[in-house]
Amino acid sequence: MKTDSKLARGALEPSSGARGLLWPGIIMVGIITQLPFLYTIYLSLHDWNLMRPDLGVTFAGLSNFGQILSEPAFWEVLKNTFFLTVFCLLLCLAAGMGLALLLNRDFFGKGIIRTLFVSPFFIMPAVSGIVWKTVILNPNFGFSAYITGKLGLPAIDWLGKYPLETIIIVVAWQWIPFFMLVLLAGLQSVSPDLMEASMLDGANRFQQFFNVTIPHLLRYIEVALLLGLIFIMQTFGEIYVTTSGGPGYSSTNLPFYLYRLGFQSWDVGGASALGVLIVIIMTIFMTILFKIMRKTFGGELS
Amino acid sequence: MKRQTDSLQGRKAMNLKKYFTPVKLLLLSLMIALTACGSPANNDGSNAASGNKAxxxxxxxxxxxxxxxxxxxxxxxxxxxxxxxxxxxxxxxxxxxxxxxxxxxxxxxxxxxxxxxxxxxxxxxxxxxxxxxxxxxxxxxxxxxxxxxxxxxxxxxxxxxxxxxxxxxxxxxxxxxxxxxxxxxxxSSMLYYNKEMLEKAGVTMPDNPTWEEVADIAKKLKEANNVPGIILRGLPGWGEMFAPLNTVINAYGGSWYDMNWDAQLNSPETVKAVQFYADLINEAGQPGATATGFTEALTLLSTGKAAMWYDATVAAGFLNNPNSSQVVGKIGYAKAPTAVKENTGWLxxxxxxxxxxxxxxxxxxxxxxxxxxxxxxxxxxxxxxxxxxxxxxxxxxxxxxxYKEAAPFADIVLESMLAADFKQPAVNPVPYQGIQFVNIPEFQQLGTEVSQFIAGAITGEITVEEAMNKGQELAQKVAVDGGYKK
Amino acid sequence: MKRTLPLLITIATYALAFLYFSPVLWLLVTGFKTEGEAIIVPPSILFEPTLENLRLVWDAGASAFIGHSAIVSMTSTVLALILGVPAAYALAMLKVKKADDVLFWFISTKMLPAVGVIIPIYLVLKELGLLDSLIALVLLYTAMNVPLVVWMMRSFFKDIPYETIEAGRVDGATGLQGFFKITLPLVRPGIISTALLCFVFAWNEFFFGVSLTSTNAATMPVFMSSYMTQQGLFWAKMSSVATLAVLPALVLGWFTQRQLVRGLTMGAVKG
Structure with missing residues (x-):
């Protein structure tokens, strides 16, 4: 870290140069993401139902926000989003670590095995949703029904009885490979000297893992968690094709709630207000997370 | 060698370049950006070229x-x-x-x-x-x-x-x-049944059955054949679950609204119909009902994994297609089941x-x-x-x-189509039109939300009455907010 | 004992990998079955493969959609790199006021779900006459991926050992030259893995694609979605079209996963 700041102060470029490099990216992203967002804020203060042009677009003040916050569904959805994100990330981390450890050995066909594990990450979310729903989970002709049938047990209605849990598993199936890859990269970069030194110190495998490997992996874990967080929080395709957010609101997360408001109720004002709330909630959440990370990893973000 | 010349040049130009480098980088990136953008635009012809020209x-x-x-x-x-x-x-x-x-x-x-x-x-x-x-x-x-x-x-x-x-x-x-x-x-909608399974259970299907008769037969079929006795859509969605369910509600004399646009979802008739639907699914229907839409149901019946199915008349064609169906020639047809109301088929x-x-x-x-x-x-x-x-x-x-020769079910469809009363679907007069829907824009949301509640009732999370009370509240709110109820 | 345990672990790894991959395998295989065979449980392993579904899907015009997807994904990936890499370089190597805040801002633009901005974007594109155009998707996907590029590339730049750059500077390779000759080659694995991720996210993007295009710029996910809730038995056709839709990203992923690991493991350069 020190060397970096020294490097900067060593005047590779003056800071005006830095601006020249930064602005194109900032302008591009700003225009395309922030202008529509400003418009979203504007719309959030209005009542506008696309299906009822006869009612027109009218100023509504903050009533859209009040309405959403007073809706019990909103709080259920918030809770779902939290559970979905947190449990999915934990599952990804644990399983990803397990797989990374399995693959961090020398054995025949390692490349192919890694290829098999990695594949789900590259599949479109909607496709994996459909495949799971049809092939595995369907209680009549899915594979799980076949197995329970062989065992003489009644078929389990996964998406009806455990909708959120099932979606967590489907999403995790897609994201575990990413965690595995990042952690595998981390494992492979642990310096052998360090391992040897700890061995000489008489540490056993577990001590070695917790005292040497894990601290080394912290940065990699952070990379995976942060990226995973942003994407898993936004889970949409899997829900869209499997449960449509139901039964009730039991598998609706914030983005899907937004979809229900915007494209089932055609309530543009309400959906926009929810969009603004999501950004506020996530900003607060991320700020706290960044603070914690800064404390954990010292100084600045990596 | 080469590296040396490079660094020499670099040293010469260094002072000048020092300031311009970032600007150049920016220009370079913009240039590449523009040429890169050019390719899809050209590819797409005039459409993407620019603004109003398109x-x-x-x-x-x-x-x-x-x-x-x-x-x-x-x-x-x-x-x-x-x-x-x-x-x-x-x-x-x-x-x-x-x-x-x-x-x-x-x-x-x-x-x-x-x-x-x-x-x-x-x-x-x-x-x-x-x-x-x-x-x-x-x-x-x-x-x-x-x-x-x-x-x-x-x-x-x-x-x-x-x-x-x-x-x-x-x-x-x-x-x-x-x-x-x-x-x-x-x-329209009609009832399909697997003739072999009915035979095995020793029951016959009337041409114009009531829902009570259908429920009775479904239970016997389930017992005799060890497959779901009847498949009914349970997938939430106004166009999914509510397509068949609304015809059941109409059959039992229920409705969404009365003439004053007061919601009728927790009226005794409507609740009775929904309760009947949920019970039938749970007693003799398919597992995983809340994930069953048209396609899933079709798959079940056409692979011989279910005995009956109440759904759209269009399914008859698929069930008789030897390329994908294993039950060609085994399917019998009956008109949409009734209760207090006749002619309940949808449109x-x-x-x-x-x-x-x-x-x-x-x-x-x-x-x-x-x-x-x-x-x-x-x-x-x-x-x-x-x-x-x-x-x-x-x-x-x-x-x-x-056509009649190719489609043996044509007469039932014709009768249902002619009898379907789009303008007056329920027993009591209603202010809306549509048999399996209410023709107001809000119904997309309302129907979907209420079907989500009913899905909860089918999986046993809540009771049918709770679901319908929640639905009633929503429906009443829609009537007031939408300006229908004066 | 000492010998059998690793062998057992290896065998367990094989089994696990097969299980983990099986849903994808089902998808790839079912596309070559007839509709009747596609719904048999447990899935038949020995069957006569048919190209009928693939032909049907291809006749329905899959090639145009694949073309649109390819153009949009590649162009937006290149653009995102062109815009993102310099910014990441600046944030990592140069003195920037509030660098952390800039980074946070970039990441924060990814917090609003696409559904939340679709109506404003739709209205703006309509005014510009850019509805159903490839250029609109390119711009959107670029903006979607720039934050990812900035964030990932920044950490790769940070991992470059100070000595390497110092050595380059002694040789006089500063400024633009230094950047292209010394810095960029060092982060090449990082760029490749970032580009791969950008491509995959752009290729798989569903919501903007479905909402903003109809015919002239419709992408592969749009084409696929038309098969998703089709009436009738369609698992085999669906699998065919889904195979076409996922294969480019999948194959690319297979071939570049080594790079991906190397890219993510840049820290090792230090050691």
Whole structure:
């Protein structure tokens, strides 16, 4: 870290140069993401139902926000989003670590095995949703029904009885490979000297893992968690094709709630207000997370 | 060696470059950006080139008599696939280019609503259900067809023969007695059963059963065959679960609203109907009911994994297709089950309408009259087989002996279509139209939300009464907020 | 004992990998079955493969959609790198006021779900006449991926050992030259893995694609979605079209996963 700041102060470029490099990216992203967002804020203060042009677009003040916050569904959805994100990330981390450890050995066909594990990450979310729903989970002709049938047990209605849990598993199936890859990269970069030194110190495998490997992996874990967080929080395709957010609101997360408001109720004002709330909630959440990370990893973000 | 010269040059230029480097980088990146952007734009022709030009270009050919291009938004059901195929002939005959944008029903409705409500004009012709027609007409999103028909020659009018269309279907696409869309395909609902399984259970099915009889038979079938006795849609969605469920509600004398727009979802009749539906699913229905839509149900019955199914009349064609069905020839048909009310079958149609923002309305009208004409049905029958001829729109189709021979279920469909009362679906008078839906725009949301509650009742999370009380609250709110209840 | 345990672990790894991959395998295989065979449980392993579904899907015009997807994904990936890499370089190597805040802002633009901005974007594109155009998707996907590029590339730049750059500077390779000659080659694995991720996210993007295009710029996910809730039995056709839709990203992923690991493991360069 020190060397970096020294490097900067060593005047590779003056800071005006830095601006020249930064602005194109900032302008591009700003225009395309922030202008529509400003418009979203504007719309959030209005009542506008696309299906009822006869009612027109009218100023509504903050009533859209009040309405959403007073809706019990909103709080259920918030809770779902939290559970979905947190449990999915934990599952990804644990399983990803397990797989990374399995693959961090020398054995025949390692490349192919890694290829098999990695594949789900590259599949479109909607496709994996459909495949799971049809092939595995369907209680009549899915594979799980076949197995329970062989065992003489009644078929389990996964998406009806455990909708959120099932979606967590489907999403995790897609994201575990990413965690595995990042952690595998981390494992492979642990310096052998360090391992040897700890061995000489008489540490056993577990001590070695917790005292040497894990601290080394912290940065990699952070990379995976942060990226995973942003994407898993936004889970949409899997829900869209499997449960449509139901039964009730039991598998609706914030983005899907937004979809229900915007494209089932055609309530543009309400959906926009929810969009603004999501950004506020996530900003607060991320700020706290960044603070914690800064404390954990010292100084600045990596 | 090379590296040395490079660094030498670098040293010379260093002082000058020091300041300009970032600027150059920016310019470079912009340049590459522009050339990169150029390729898709060129590829895409005038459309992506720039701003308003695109729409000017689209309008120009129509005016100068050059090639007209019609864009049609449609759903991907088999009838529409046939239409895409035959549209090639139409293109050859007329010189008009026809482009299809094919989407699943929900995405289609979302897309087209977005387009018409913002005046986007992306489509010339849109495929809409009879649920949408009156709403869209009221919003001024689709064109009234009367002026176009008036401009037609007497011969052409007689050949098209509007009176041949089923009155119930015409009602569905009219608003204030004006026609706004032309029906391409229509369906009702009926009961399918596996004859072998009924035999094994030693029961017979009347032609015109009541729901009580059906429930009784379903339980016996389940016991005798060890498969679900009946499949009913439980997938949440106004067009999924509520399609069959609303006909059950109508059958038991329930409704969504009374004449004062007071919600009736927790009325004894409605609750009784929903309770019956949920009980039937849980006692004799399929596991995983809340994930069962049309397709899942079809898969079950056609693989012989269920004994009965109550759903759209269109399913008969799939169940009799030897390429995908394992129960060809084993299926019997009965009319939609009844209770207090007779003739409970639903009424759905897919229709072609002209978007108000279209720039090629004349051509669009020509196309939709072609695609809904007698000749078109004849053409499909002769080239693709009569069993796939678009059903449910014209009386003449059902008088055609070739169609009757190919479709043994034609009589039940015909009776259901003729008897279906689109304008007065429930036992008590209601202020809305539509059998398996309520023709107000809010019903998409309302129906979907309430079906989510009922899904919760089917899986046992809450009771039916709780679900219906929640639904009642929502429905009442919709009536007040939407300005229906005075 | 000492010998059998690793062998057992290896065998367990094989089994696990097969299980984990099986849903994908089902998808790839079912596309070559008939509709009747596609719904048999347990899935038949020995069957006569048919190209009928693939032909049907191809005749329905899959190639145009694949073309649109390819153009949009590749162009937006290149653009995102062109815009993102310099910014990441600046944030990592140069003195920037509030660098952390800039980074946070970039990441924060990814917090609003696409559904939340679709109506404003739709209206703006309509005014610009860019609905159903490839250029609109390119711009959107670029903006979607720039934050990812900035964030990932920044950490790769930070991992470059100070000595390497110092050595380059002694040779006089500063400024633009230094950047292209010394810095960029060092982060090449990082760029490749970032580009791969950008491509995959752009290729798989569903919501903007479905909402903003109809015919002239419709991408592969749009084409696929038309098969998703089709009436009738369609698992085999669905699998065919889904195979076409996922294969490019999948194959690319297979071939570049080594790079991906190397890219993510840049820290090792230090050691």
């Amino acid at each position: 729409s000017d270009n689209a309008a120009a050919p129509a005016a100068s008599g050059k090639k007209v291009e019609l864009t049609i938004a449609t759903v991907n059901n088999p009838d529409m696939v046939v239409m895409q195929k035959l549209a090639k002939d139409y293109e050859q005959e007329t010189g008009v280019t026809v482009k299809f944008s094919v989407l699943p029903e929900n995405d289609l409705r979302k897309q087209v609503t977005l387009d018409v409500s913002t005046g986007g004009g992306k489509y010339d012709i849109v495929t809409i259900g009879n649920f949408d027609a009156s709403i869209w007409a009221k919003n001024g999103w689709i064109e009234t067809l009367a002026p176009f028909f008036d401009a037609m020659s007497a011969d052409a009018k007689a050949a098209y023969d509007l009176d041949d269309m089923f009155p119930s279907i015409r009602d569905g696409v009219s608003y204030e007695n004006e026609l706004y869309a032309l029906p391409f395909y229509g369906e 759905w149609s897919w229709n072609l309408a002209i978007e108000a923002a279209s720039k090629n309305k004349e051509e669009a009208f020509k196309f939709i009259t072609w695609a809904t004409s007698k000749e078109y049905i004849e053409k499909v029958g002769e080239t693709e087989g009569w069993v796939v001829a678009p059903p449910g729109t014209r009386q003449s189709t059902y008088e055609n002996p070739k």
